Amino acid sequence: xxxxxxxxxxxxxxxxxxxxxxxxxxxxLGVVMEKLTKxxxxxxxxxxxxTTAATTLRKDREPPLVVDGPFAETKEQLLGFYIxxxxxxxxxxxxxxxxxxxxxxxxxxxxPVGVFFDAPKVAS
Amino acid sequence: xxxTSWIGSVIAAARPQAVAALLRYFRNLDTAEEAFxxxxxxALKAWQKNGPPRDAAAWLIMVARNAGIDSVRxxxxxxxxxPEDLISDLSDVETATVEQLDAADYRDDILRxxxxxxxxxxxxxxxxxxxLRIVSGLSVKQxxxxxxxxxxxxxxxxxxxxxxxxxAHVPFESPSAADRAERVAAVAAMIYLVxxxxxxxxxxxxxxxxxxxxxxxxxxxxxLGLYPxxxxxxxxxALLLLQxxxxxxxxxxxxxxxxxxxxxxxxxxxxQIAEGLALIDKAVRHRRPGPYQVQAAIxxxxxxxxxxxxxxxxEIDLLYGTLERMQPxxxxxxxxxxxxxxxxxxxxxxxxxxxxxxxxxxxFYFHGARGAFLQELGRKDExxxxxxxxxxxxxxxxxxAHIRMxxxxxxxxxxxxxx
Numbered sequence: 001x002x003x004x005x006x007x008x009x010x011x012x013x014x015x016x017x018x019x020x021x022x023x024x025x026x027x028x029l030g031v032v033m034e035k036l037t038k039x040x041x042x043x044x045x046x047x048x049x050x051t052t053a054a055t056t057l058r059k060d061r062e063p064p065l066v067v068d069g070p071f072a073e074t075k076e077q078l079l080g081f082y083i084x085x086x087x088x089x090x091x092x093x094x095x096x097x098x099x100x101x102x103x104x105x106x107x108x109x110x111x112p113v114g115v116f117f118d119a120p121k122v123a124s
Numbered sequence: 125x126x127x128t129s130w131i132g133s134v135i136a137a138a139r140p141q142a143v144a145a146l147l148r149y150f151r152n153l154d155t156a157e158e159a160f161x162x163x164x165x166x167a168l169k170a171w172q173k174n175g176p177p178r179d180a181a182a183w184l185i186m187v188a189r190n191a192g193i194d195s196v197r198x199x200x201x202x203x204x205x206x207p208e209d210l211i212s213d214l215s216d217v218e219t220a221t222v223e224q225l226d227a228a229d230y231r232d233d234i235l236r237x238x239x240x241x242x243x244x245x246x247x248x249x250x251x252x253x254x255x256l257r258i259v260s261g262l263s264v265k266q267x268x269x270x271x272x273x274x275x276x277x278x279x280x281x282x283x284x285x286x287x288x289x290x291x292a293h294v295p296f297e298s299p300s301a302a303d304r305a306e307r308v309a310a311v312a313a314m315i316y317l318v319x320x321x322x323x324x325x326x327x328x329x330x331x332x333x334x335x336x337x338x339x340x341x342x343x344x345x346x347x348l349g350l351y352p353x354x355x356x357x358x359x360x361x362a363l364l365l366l367q368x369x370x371x372x373x374x375x376x377x378x379x380x381x382x383x384x385x386x387x388x389x390x391x392x393x394x395x396q397i398a399e400g401l402a403l404i405d406k407a408v409r410h411r412r413p414g415p416y417q418v419q420a421a422i423x424x425x426x427x428x429x430x431x432x433x434x435x436x437x438x439e440i441d442l443l444y445g446t447l448e449r450m451q452p453x454x455x456x457x458x459x460x461x462x463x464x465x466x467x468x469x470x471x472x473x474x475x476x477x478x479x480x481x482x483x484x485x486x487x488f489y490f491h492g493a494r495g496a497f498l499q500e501l502g503r504k505d506e507x508x509x510x511x512x513x514x515x516x517x518x519x520x521x522x523x524x525a526h527i528r529m530x531x532x533x534x535x536x537x538x539x540x541x542x543x
Binding site: 114 | 338
């Protein structure tokens with residue numbers, strides 16, 4: 001079984017970390033990740049940019065509405081995610097609209113990926 | 125990180141929100157600050173024992189309010205204080221604060237706090253010092269170090285600034301939409317000043333000033349969090365991130381300045397560049413360009429270039445043209461000329477800056493740039509005169525050293541290609 005491990009923290013706190021503190025946390029996580037990679041258990045890992053960089057497509061209305069900022073509602077649940085490689089936000093939005101047309105309702109939050117680590121192989 | 129340093133991070137993150145709410149409550153900057161200080165001390169003890177509260181800002185606001193009221197009572201009536209345990213052992217104190225604080229309140233509180241720091245009567249240096257002390261919570265010692273003055277002098281500067289702000293009667297009711305827009309613009313300008321104070325630096329003090337850039341980015345993110353749909357705030361945040369991303373490459377091992385063309389681009393901070401580029405992308409979609417967005421777009425072109433020779437100078441030329449129309453200034457024109465020299469050749473650049481001589485005659489960078497254009501055109505004697513002029517006008521040893529390097533190149537023809 002594959003599991004997604006979703007990371008939550010107060011970004012005001014993580015953004016208040018100094019570069020050294022941030023590096024220290026990443027180094028400690030790196031040790032764990034290396035072990036998991038060797039065991040063939042680690043899939044892709046993404047560190048997302050802060051929510052100030054997010055854009056949201058509300059697709060619970062017609063036409064869907066693009067708003068700046070993260071998806072902040074609490075009545076919906078996180079059900080899945082895509083990673084797409086685009087030249088800019090416009091292209092990412094275009095793809096998002098296409099997905100939205102196929103599956104209306106709810107919202108998509110589009111968040112740029114800051115750091116992406118693609119582990120060699122996951123046994124599935 | 126040590127065992128308790130997480131508490132410091134949590135307190136630092138909650139500070140703007142908490143101090144801003146306390147200012148509204150006490151209507152006095154000193155009382156608000158002292159109360160927050162007291163609450164932070166109690167947090168160090170209580171959180172170490174009980175773990176962090178669910179909502180740190182709310183905890184700090186509630187404890188600080190109680191502490192502030194106590195200290196006001198203590199000084200006025202000499203009443204005995206309630207036992208310490210009653211105040212600091214509030215395990216779920218934040219539930220009680222939900223009543224008076226909603227998101228809109230927070231937003232206006234923080235904006236007010238930032239706005240107070242950039243009161244028009246305060247000179248730029250006082251605005252920066254006040255923002256760093258009050259909003260960012262840097263110590264007077266840290267700020268004094270960044271400004272290269274003594275702690276006593278900085279303490280006086282901050283006290284004077286607070287005095288002026290206190291007598292200026294900043295209104296506490298919610299601002300109108302027009303007032304709010306004006307405040308946001310003033311705060312953005314102040315954040316830009318904080319960054320420039322940290323960025324414009326010379327060899328000797330770049331270590332002391334570096335935290336200012338970090339603080340400016342934090343403040344810009346804070347403002348953007350409050351106004352997530354403002355393209356100019358996205359532009360400002362992007363501009364600061366893209367400039368600061370080059371920090372590690374700007375100085376060599378001896379602490380000397382490394383010019384953009386000579387920087388090791390692998391040392392640029394990829395994460396900050398990614399965030400800056402993402403924010404410009406977002407801003408551009410609004411089709412409401414402004415000076416911060418244009419400057420960020422210029423910084424983005426440098427950030428995207430894998431090597432100096434891959435820089436898209438024509439695009440930079442165009443963007444500076446846009447900036448000239450938005451914010452006409454001889455300095456912007458001079459910067460444009462540097463791009464023109466790369467895109468269309470030094471003769472075009474020289475033609476462009478000659479009319480600026482009257483306004484920029486005492487600006488070292490004008491003579492430096494002019495010397496570089498003349499040098500490229502092979503007019504060596506004129507170039508040397510211009511460089512000599514630049515050295516005489518240089519503000520810092522680093523600036524003078526940079527020009528001397530150019531003269532060096534003049535004297536060793538063929539040693540290095542004109543760039």
